[in-house]
Amino acid sequence: MLRETSAAALEWQRLREQMARLTGSAAGRDRVLALEPSTDAVWIAQQQDCIAEVRLYLATGAAFYFTAVFAPGSMLEKARIPGAALEPADLLRVLALAELMEEWRAVAQQEEPWKAIAEISLPVTQAYLAPLLHALRGKIEPDGSLSDDASPELARLRNAIARQHRAIEESLRRSLRAISESGAAQEELITLRGDRFVIPVKTEQRRKVPGVIHGSSSSGQTVFVEPLETVESNNELLRLLDEEQAEVHRILVAMTRAVGDHAASLESGAEVLTELDALFAGARFAQTLDCVRPEFVEHEIAVKAARHPLLDLQLKSEGGSVVPLTLSLEDGARQLIISGPNTGGKTVSLKTVGLLALMAQAGLPVPAEEAKLPVFAAVYADIGDAQSIERNLSTFSAHMTNLDRITREADASSLVLLDELGSATDPEEGAALAVAISGHFLRMRAWSLVTTHLNSMKIYAATNEGVVNAAVGFDEETLAPTYTLRMGIPGASAGINIAQRIGLQPEIIAAARNQLDHQTADIGRFIDQLHMQLAAANEEREALRKRELALEREKQRLEAEGRNEQRQKARELEGKLTSLMKDFEHQMREAAGAIADKAASQKLAKETERRLARLKREFSEQFNATVVAHISGADKKDPNAQPHVVKSINVGDTVKLRTLGREVRVDREVSSNVFEVSMGPMKMRVQRDDIAEVVRKAPAETPLQAVKRKGGVTVAMQTDPDITPREINVIGRTADEAQDEVERFLDQAFLAGLPSIRVVHGTGMGILRRTLRDYLRRHPHVANVTEPPYNEGGQGATVVELRL
Template sequence: MNPSNLLPLIPSPLAQSSSAALQWPMLREHIAGHTFSPLGRAWMLALEPSADLLWIETQQQRTDEWRRFLTRGGSFDFHGLFDPTALLEKGRIEGSALEGLEIRDLLEVVERVAAWRNLLTNAPAEGQRNWPGIVALSERLLGYDLANLLRMLRGKIEPDGSLSDDASPELRRIRRAMERQHRAIEESLRKALRSFSDGGSTQDELITVRGERFVIPVKAEFKRKVPGVIHGSSSTGQTVFVEPFETIEQNNELVRLLDEEQGEIHRILVAMTRALAADATPILLGTAILAEVEAHSARARFAQDLDCVRPRFSVPGAKPIPSGIKGVMDEPAAVGLSLKSARHPLLELRMRRDHRARQLEEGSDPTSSPGPTPLTLALEPEARQLIISGPNTGGKTVALKTTGLLALMAQAGIPVPANEAILPLFTGIYADIGDAQSIESNLSSFSAHIVNVNRIAAEATEDSLVLLDELGSATDPEEGAALAVAIAGHFLRLRTWCCITTHLTSLKVYAANNKGVLNAAVGFNQQTLTPTYELRLGVPGASAGLNIASRLGLAPDILAEARAQMTTQTADIGAFLDQLHEQLAAAQTERLALRQREQELTRERLRVETEGRAEQKQRTRELEKKLHTLLEDFAYQLKETVKSIDDKKAAQKLSRDSDLRMSRLRREFSEQFNSTVVAHTTGADKNDPHAVPHQPKGIKVGDLVKLKSLGRQARVDRLIDARTYEVSIGPMKMRATIEDIAEVETVKAVTPLEAAKRRGGITVSTKNEDLDYTPSEINVIGRTADEAQQEVERYLDRAFLAGLPRIRIVHGTGMGILRRTLRDYLKSHPHVATFSEPAQNMGGQGATEVELRQ
C-alpha cells in the first residue's frame, strides 16, 4: 500500500539527514493531516521524492486533476479504508470464517471501492477527459464488478457485528422459533412463580437465566419445596436458582434451537468469508488505488490552502511525456532554476497560527495573516552557484530552506507555494544547515560541518542540489574564508547546483570574480536597521553587524572601538555596499511609483470611455423618443385630414392606404435609425477602414433574434446556410438574412417560475415591452369606449404584424356601448377583412371574432 517510487531521491543516510534539516518529514506529517483514513495517511507518510520524471509528472498531474475536481464541488468519502490484506489472507484458508466485525469492516472497504468504480463508470466522457491521470490509475479496477458481492453482504451485518435476521431464511426461521420458545418458557415459569409465591418460597417474581436455561430464584430454606433442578446459588447463598421440572423439556428445546442458530451463523459466516476471498483481487486493487487517490486528495487540499502551483521541470533531452500525462510538460520549461514569489510552507502555516492566536487573545475575529516575504531567485545552466550574503536574521537560511524544501515537494508530486516554479530534475538534494555539533561523536560545530560537507562533496554530482549555510564559520576567520572559497570552487568545478550563505567578504569577492557564480543579498533597511527579508540578485549584501549591535543597544564606546579596529578596506567595502543597496532601494521605489501612475492612467482612460458611451446611449434614446413623437403627431394629423374628406369611400380607401404606408415608414425609419446609430458607434460614418457594422455571431436554432425590417423579435427555426435563417413570428414563417438581424438573445432553460407564467403557449411578459408571441385574444371589459378603441387599435397592429389570421375581442354584453363602438371602428379598419359574432356558447354578444387581411 506504499507509494511505488522506482527511483527514490533519498536512499542514503546523508540525504535522509538533509531532508530532515529541510523539514521534509514535518511537511509530510502536515499534509497527511488532510487525510481521513489510516490507509491514506500511511500512503502520504511513506511518500518520498523521486528522480523518475514520468512518475513525478504523473503524480503532479493526478494531484492537479483532483484539485480541479474539488474546485468544481466534487467530493468522495474515504472514511473506513484500511489495509485488508491480513483479513483476506485469513479468508482464503479453506473452511475459515471471519468474525462478524471483521466482515463488517471489510464490507465498508468494498462499499468504498464499489462507489469509486461507479463514480468513474458513470462519469460522462467529458468528465473523464478532465482527469485522465486518475482514470488511468483506476483503469484496471473498471474490469471488475463487485455488485454481486454487495448484494450478498448488504443488510446482513449489524453495526455490532452480529448477523441480522435477513442473513438467511433458515436463520430467520430459527430465531422465530426461539422467540416462540422463549414466550412459552416464560409463561410456564410465571405460572410456577405464582403457585410458589403463595407459600413464600420464591425470592421475588422474576425470571433469570443460568447456563442458557431459564430459572426462577428460590429462597435457600425452601429449595426442597420447589421440585426442579438447581442451577447454582447467589453469592450470599440465600438464593438458589431452580429450573422447574415442567420447563426442563422446554429449555432443552431452546438449547437445541440455540445450537441450530450457531450452526447457521457459522455457515453464513463461512459463505461470506468465501465470497470475500473470491473477490480479494479487486478489493486489494481498489484499496491500493483509493489509498493513492486519498493521498492526491490531501495534496490537493494542501495546495488549495496555500495557493500552490504545479512546478515545471527543465530537463534537456528528456523523453516526451505520454499524452495521457498532459499539461505543463506539453511545453518544456526553460532550462534552469527559477522560483517566483516562493514561500516556505511551514513558515507560512506557523505565521497564520500565530496571527490567529493573537487575534483570539485580543478578542477580534481571526482573519488570514500575511505570509512570509516571497522569495524570487533564478539560476541558469552556466551560472549554477549562488552566494547569499547579508545581515543576521535577514532571511538567508530561510532562502536555503525554501529552495530545498520546494525542490523536494516538486519531485514528490506536491504542488509548491509560489507564483511560478521551474526546477531541474535533481538526483540528490543535500543540505548542511544549522548547528551540526555532536557530543556523541566528539565533534565540535566546525568539525561536524566539515565532516558533513566532505560527505556531500563525495556524493554530489552536476544533477545535485547542495545547500550550505554559513560556510567557513565556527573557526578562524581567515582560515575559514580560505576553506569556504576552496569548497565553493570544488562544487563550481563539479557544476553542481549550489546555494551558499555567508558573512565572509572573500566569498563575495569570489562570486564577483568567477564566471558561473552569482552574488545575492537579503534586504536591510538602513533607516530602521531592520531586515526586509527580500532577496536581491546580482549584488552582495553587507553583514551590518555593527549597525545591528547598535540597534540592540551595545555601548557606544565599545562600538567606536570596534569601528576603529576595522581596516580601511573593510570599511570602504561596507560603505560601498550600503550605498549600493540605498540606490537599489530608490530605484525600486521609483519603479513602483511609475507602475502605480500607469495603473491610475489606465483606470482614468477606462472611466472616460465608459462615461462617453453612457452619454452617447442617453442622447440616442432621447433622439429616438423625439422622432417617434414626431411620427405619432404626423400619423394623427393624417387621420384627421382623412376624416375631413366628404367622400366616405375615398376616405376609407385613403385611410387604409395611409395606415399601410405609415406601418412601412415606421419599419424603414426604425431600420435606418438603427443603422445610423451602429455606423456612428463603430466609426463607419467617419470612413474608418477598420469600422465594421455589427453582425451577430453564434446564432443557433431556438434563439430569439430582433429583425431590423420588422422591428420585431422572431424565433430561429432552421439554419438554411451560413447567412440565411428560417424564422417564425407566431404562426408566420419567413426567411431572414444575417444583415437583417440586429441582436440575438440565447433562449435559457425555463424555470418553474417562468413555466408558471405560461398560458396556452403564450409567454406572459412582466415588462412593458412587446411580447415574444402576440396572443389571439384581447379583453377590454371595464374600459370606456375611447380606452377600449385605443387598446384594440394597438392590438390590431401587433396582431397584423405577427401574421395572425384571426383574433377575438372580448367586450362583454352590458348596455352594448363597447360592442357598437368597436364594431363600428372595425368596419373601416384597413387590417380587418370581416368580423362576426360568435355562437352563444362561445361568447355570443359579449365577443367579436375578427378575420385579418393576409
C-alpha cells in the same frame, strides 16, 4: 527515488505530518507519511495532473470522504481459505469498503474534470461488486450481530427460540407461584444457570420442589432448581440455540466466500482509494497555501513569491503572513551566494528552495506564484548546529564531516544547500575553506545555494562566472530585517552599524572600526555604496513604473476611442452598402422583367448577357466608389456620394419602389428620408433608398393652387387608380412558372385592395390545380380558396378571397 533528500534538515517529515492531517483514513495518512520525492518525470507529471484535477473538483464545492478506507490484506487472505468465516465486524468493514468503491465509481466516471484521476481509478471503475454487495447488504446489524433477515432458516429458528423462551417462562412462573404459596421460594425471580432457566429456592425447602439443582448462592441459603416440567423445554431451547449458531456460522461462511471471490477487486480498490485519499489531502494542502504547479526545466532555478510552507501555515494561524522569496539562477549561473545580517532570512531562503524542490518532485504543487526547477537526482543540505556529543565532534568538525560526504557524492544533477559555510572556526581559514568548497561545487556544475557573512565569499561571487550574489534585506532605520532577497548585490553584515544605532559608546564603535583592516573597510564602503545605488535605482524604477502605467492607461483610452470610431464607420459603411444592394436588387428585377418580355423573341441569350454584364459593371463601380469614398472620408457632407439614392423627390411625384416594383404617388414628406405614398386606395410609408426613380414629376403649381396653399389649404387632384385585372390565366405554364406569376398577381391585387381574384389554370391532369391551391391556402394574403361553379370554370379555375 532521490539518492539523498536531507529530510531532517529541510523538515520534510513535518511537512508530511501537516498534510497527513487532511486525510480521511489511517491508510491514507500512512500513505502521505510515506511519500517520498522521485526522479521519475512520468510519475511526477501524473501526480501533478491528479492533484490539479482534484483541486478543480474541490473548487466546485464537491467533497468525498474516505473514512471507510483500510488495508484489507489480512482479512482477504483469511477469506480465501475454504470454509473460513470472518467476524461480522470485519464483514461490515469490507461492506463499507465495497460501497465506497461503488460511490467512487460514479464520481470517477464523470466526463469532467477527470482524466488522470479516471486512469488511476480503473481498478475501481472496472470492478464488478454487485454479487458481493447483494451477499452482504442488510444482513449484519450495526452491533455486529446477524440480522433475522440474513436467511429464512435463521428467521424461523429465532422465532422458534422466542416461542420456546415464552413457554419456559410461563412454566417457571407457574412453579414460582406454587412454591411461593408454600414459602419455599427465596424470591419470585427467573434466572439462568449454565444456559438453563431456573428459579431460586430456599435451601431448607429444596425437597419440596422436584427438579434438577444447578448450584447454590454464595451464602448457601439459596439453591437454583430447574423444575422437572421445564427440563424438556430447556433441552429443546438448547437444541434450537445450537441450530441457530450452526445457521449463523453457515451464513458467515457464505458471506466470507463471497468476499474471497472478490478479494482481488477489493484489494486493488482499497489501494486506489488509499492513493486517492492521499491525493485529496495534497489538493486540500495546495488550496490552503495557494500553491501552483511547478514547471520542470533543465538549466534554470527560478521561484517567484515563494513561501516556506511550514512557516506560512504557522503565521497564517497567528494572523500573519510570510514575506515571499524571489530568486533565480539562469543564463548559465549555477551558484548563489546569499549574504546579509543575522535573522535576515538567509537560512529560511535555503530551506524554502530545498523544501519546494522536494515537494515538486513528490508530485505536490508548491507555495509560490511561479516555480521553475530542474529534476534533481539528490538534495544535500548542511544547515543548523551540527555538533555531535555522541561522536565527540565539535560543530566545525561535524560540518566538515558532512561537507566531505557531500563533496564526494554530489554531481551536476544535485542541489546543494550550505548554511554559514566556513563559520565556527578561524575567520581567515574558514573563508579560505568556504571559497575552496564553493569553487569545487562550481567546477562540477552542481546547483548550490550558500549563505555567508564572509567578505571573501562576496568577492568570490563577484569575480567568478556562474556565481550570483544576493543580499537579504535589512532596514537600518528600524534595525529590523525585511526578509526580502535582492539579487545581484552582496549584503552587509552591519554588525558595527547595528551596535552604533543601538547606542553603544562612540569610543567603542570608533575602536571597532579601527580594528577593521583597510580591505575590509573598503569592501564595507563598497557594499554601502551598492545599497545606496540600489535604493536610488528602486526609486527611479518605481517612477518609471508609474509613468508606464500612465502611458498604458492613455494607450488603452486611445485604443478604445479608435475602436469606437472604427465601429461607427463600419456601421455607416454597412448602411451605405445595404442601400447599394437594394438598388442592385431592383435593377436585377427590372432586368429580369425585361428579359421575360423579350422571351418571345429569339434574342434572349444575347440580351440577357448584355444586360447582366452592364449591371455587373455598374454595380462593381458603385460598390468600389462607395467603399473608397467612405474609407477616405470623401463622402462626408457630399450629397452626390451615393448616386444610387434618389435625391430630389417632391410631393405629387410618381415614383417607382424597389421592393414592390410598382409606381406610387408621393403624398407627403414625413422627414428627410421618409415619405408617405399611395397606390390606389392604399397608403404606406417608405424610406428614401427604397425609391428607385422618379417616373413623373408633379405638374407645375398654378397660381390659384399657390394662393390656396398660402392661405393654409392645399388642394391636390388625384387621378383614378389603375384598373387592376381580377383574373389571371396560367394555362400551359409549368407549376413553378404558374406559381411565380400568381404570386406577383396576388401581391398587385392585395395592394390594390381587391376583395378577390380568379385564377384560370385549366383541368388537365390536375397537377397545376393542386399545386396552386396548396400554395394559395398557405399564402398570408389569402383568406379563403374556393372552386367556382361549373358554369364559371369549375375545376379549371380557382377563386381566391383576399384579406382586407
